[in-house]
Amino acid sequence: MEKNRNISQSKKYKYMRLCLLYFLIFPTIISVGQSQTKKTETGKKISPYLFGLFFEDINYAADGGLYAELIQNRSFEYSPTDRTDWHSLSFWEYTTPRYSYGSLNVETSTPVHPNNPHYAVLNIEHVGEAGVGVKNHGFENIVIKQGDKYSFSMFARQLSSSPIAVTISLQTPKGKVVAESKINVNTKDWNKYTASLTASASNDSTSLVILATTKGKIALDVVSLFPEKTFLNRQNGLRADLAQLLADMKPSFIRFPGGCLTHGDGLGNMYRWKNTVGPIEQRVEQKNIWGYHQTAGLGYYEYFQFCEDIGAKPLPVLPAAVSCQNSGGTWRIGGTGQKALPMDEMQEYIQEVLDLIEWANGPATSTWGAKRAAAGHPQPFNLEFVGIGNEDKITPEFEARFKMIYDAVRAKHPEITIIGTSGPFSDGEDFDKGWTVASNSNVPMIDEHYYKEPKWFLSNLNRYDAYDRKKPGVYLGEYASWGNKLYNAIAEAAYMTGLERNGDIVRMASYAPLLAKKNHTQWNTDMIFFDNSKISLTPNYHVQKMFTTNQGDYYYDNVIAQNVKDTTLAASCVKDSKTGDIILKFVNNSNVAKSMKVNLSTFKNYMSSAAQIVLSGNANAENTLEHPQNIVPVYSTVNVNKVFDYPAPAMSLTVIRIKILSKKI
Template sequence: MKIFKAQSYRKHLCHGIVPVTFMVVNMLLCAHAFAQGVKGGKKISPDLFGLFFEDINYSADGGLYGELVQNRSFEYSPTDRREWHSFSFWQYITPGFSYGSLNIETTSPVHPNNPHYAVLNIEHLGDSGVGIRNDGFAKIPVKAGEKYHFSVFAKLLSQDPVNIVVSLQNPKGETLAESKIRVSSPDWQKYTTDLVVSATNDSTALVVLATTKGKLALDVVSLFPANTFKNRPNGLRADLAQLLADIHPKFIRFPGGCLAHGDGLGNMYRWKNTIGPIEQRVEQKNIWGYHQTAGLGYFEYFQFCEDIGAKPLPVLPAAVSCQNSGGTWRIGGTGQKAIDMSEMQDYIQEVLDLVEWANGPAASTWGAKRAAAGHPAPFNLQYVGIGNEDKITPEFEQRFKMIYDAVKAKHPEITVIGTVGPFPEGEDFDKGWKLANTLQVPVVDEHYYSAPEWFISNQYRYDTYKRNATKVYIGEYASRGNKMKNALAEAAYMTAIERNGDVVSLASYAPLLAKSGFTQWNPDMIYFDNTSAYPTVNYYVQQLFSVNQGDTYFENVVSKNPADSALAASCVQDSKTGDVILKLVNAGPEQGSMKINLSAFGKLDAAAAKTVLNGSPEAANVFGSAAAVTPVTSAFNAAKTFEYTAPPMSLTVIRVRKKK
């Protein structure tokens, strides 16, 4: 590491380099302060660690969203992928020498937002019938004894009613569950029935078979497990949602980063298109190269946040599309498009309407829509993000300022989070910070994906940020790997985030979820397939920090050898419980010693809990195998002062309870 001449400290940080002189001085000061004992501590953000959900890697449809039918509304198209069309993932079936026809029509849809529907004409019945089959997202998994809710919108196009047999069949064509419905109305109606499965199978298909002659229209063909998270209708896959709940995040940012501002103006994520009955929502291309039904929409996001005690943090476009629109990812930023100024007042009202929808009384215009969905009480929205990794162009600056000023004037209780571009340095970063300082934006969103070494060397990034100015939300970060060495580099950095919790208000690892075989971005926190989920080592680091958050940071509790750069530590206290929480990181190959002094905290219970996560530098939880590295909790005797020997490549959390 070089020793630099006097230059801007932040400049060195932006290049991932920390001057040795600063590091040594800082460490020596910490060692001196330790000798003086704990004094008071400083308040840090109570919302420090949370989650960032982006609909990438099939995280929503085919993932967290519980729907088991793929292309349920026949809205897939070449816009999503060149080879896709309205019948993608559907098969026309005529078992038993039956015949008829299947077409897509748009003349009289269930709703204008959902224009395509299938028309099934049953001309001749052999031994069985005429129908359609869906294999879901790489097959449909079912469990013996469990119930599945089937629904479909249908209308009769012939004179006599049409009987339909709905079944779940295994790869051999054997029926695992079956039920019947009768379509009798010439108007669109929703028909529902339940299927109870007789045998567990990971590779079933849904079959909808008309068994009487006639003609009918079908749309929004849906199959949901009854056992969704919290048993919510139109709900979430229970095991994935529970893994997220087990992190105990303080907030969840959604619906994404690049997804939010979209691939061109027509692809921007518009929150109003994602609420209300699912048959009325607007489906569209996903910027990551597939399709989004909007079944997991703003109501479901807010409801999930409430269900797990996390604050909602929706991110809205800053009236510009992604600068990488049109396939220019990471190149030049020539694709950014801006909403025309003649449309800006309508767009600003859309942002303001979100606050009313989330927080307004049930009698208000948009609060009534929330109440109609089943939630008359406000969601208590506190944060709203405006923009994501945007190129800081004059068009962006003008529109961001208009939105920010309007929200600040109408809703001063809302904390607006701005953006400073896609990188932790460079032109957009500097311009973004300049704009934030000029407008006095409360919080800005910094992102960085870097090697583990970057996180180790940048632990002092926020030490010199102004303490009473714009705060930071680290909305996306990861060390480009899912090995133990990656997770511990992140853990060391997170101790620095706690140390600077008066400047850093929020932080979230990204991306969150990735489906095996459908992944556009690595690394991710949790990998999954149709039946199982596999938390990475990074997941357990995030969980240990999140479930052990505090609201006061203490500088002088832990001391170590200043020359041992592999060691990092933090000490926080939870004012609600009085618990003192130590996080001790050893990112090196040899054991390391740290001295702890708890004498200034008054009466603490010596019977503490110690949780250790450790493994070799290359250790990882491999998808499809039992987890190799998981936290282990044991009892620990916490004296007023003690020395702790941290195992090689480890994160240790010691939680000491206040004595009753």
């Protein structure tokens, strides 16, 4: 009995010793575990969609630009409402070579479609040695390349008793034919005729010539010429070189179609998405708020398709049922032009917004999903974001209509992230009112816009540090530093490191405007300049690309150290959790090289050889169409250690991307 008691006590003491040892050691184990967890999770989660693109049809960015159509005024819809000196035959030339004669006029009695009311009528009274016809020089000129094929199409109908033979050709300024095809207009109903033209020589000043070679009368409309080599060879597609530059940026999203273009120059000029889908001959063309014409050939279907093609989230921006406050030529002067849709039209307009979501995301069996499928895309586009309003003056009329739209979308589609607006400036009355409207309605995100001098960006690197994280997130939808010199781009780069640091509250950001055509710019600060054959990438483009192609979804403090009193330096460190890569960015906006200290002790298993990109040079240097290579990034490799000093060159942005051997860090 005593022996059993001693055994029992021995087991009891042993158990107590184990418990004591457990409680002495386990906290250490917990502590080590917590320390390891803390060490591997010191990164702050930030938006995976931080840097994207904003496209607006300004500076001839669409027609004559990204949209690959080579014929200007293809549907004879130009008018004095676009520009006072324009009319239905603008950019068309009546031609009667070699003793031919007849007449040309525009009619509207029996159009191809009611949305496309004007068409040309050719009366061929006498055919000499060539015929009677029309010529189009395109957007200043048509550039063709030897061996390339060009897709011609037009709608035509026979107005006389007999069929009309028609010759289609591409001709040089001296009349040399470099491509030719023939068609026969043989029906009294509108019919689409097509031809393929292969260029026998290259020429940068070609014209399209259509000559009727049979006596009689025909009607013509929607005369179109596309290079077969569009981006990804898509029909009704995009100019391949421009589109590829945007694809190369790997943007996380694209915002479209504007901008001020969205809410338009008066209620009748608002951008209505339904007018831009379906066959191009059925789309509604209209005045562009920036002083020219938009065919809507680059419409919502093409925008969504391009986003999908390059892996970017689509972000359509719809009017908030009010027109631009600067309508009627009051740009930036007090906002006297805003008009609001009547309340008795609001339910119809709200349904238009809801129909867009169904068009983008609905099954092919739904009403609007079927229309998407009929256009060639049976699968949904997976729309996640919708902007309501753009730089609007925050009036009671705006507020009431915005809330009606917001409440309806939120009720039917809670999965959609709605983005509001805070007006056109970084502060002021509309900014404050816009934020109040968004906060009161719990809008998920609000769109801020501002264009500033470089010094403003450098003085406001901490703008978002103090933003209330309980309020709506920020989409910095439009920003630029009023210039395309390297100094402007480096100032923007410094600011963008602050956007990364605050990527938990700043969810998206996009530079603006994107494209600008030579001799057709309405905005001085742009990212890409081009003409019909050449492209100039600004330093701003290179900075944006260095950020968009090196995005992360975690931000790390205390990896890059610098003198906090030295405002010429900025830096950031992010991680791309998909690859495990660590991405360091260094900005030096001074005129001398400066060093920043890097401590990579947070990370494990990284490769010592890293990819490096450096953009640097003279502060006043810029790229032009004539000299596009003045400022270009330099690619190389660099060795990194656990602790090292990085000597940032004068006036520079450097990106160092470090590969991880294992995704665990």
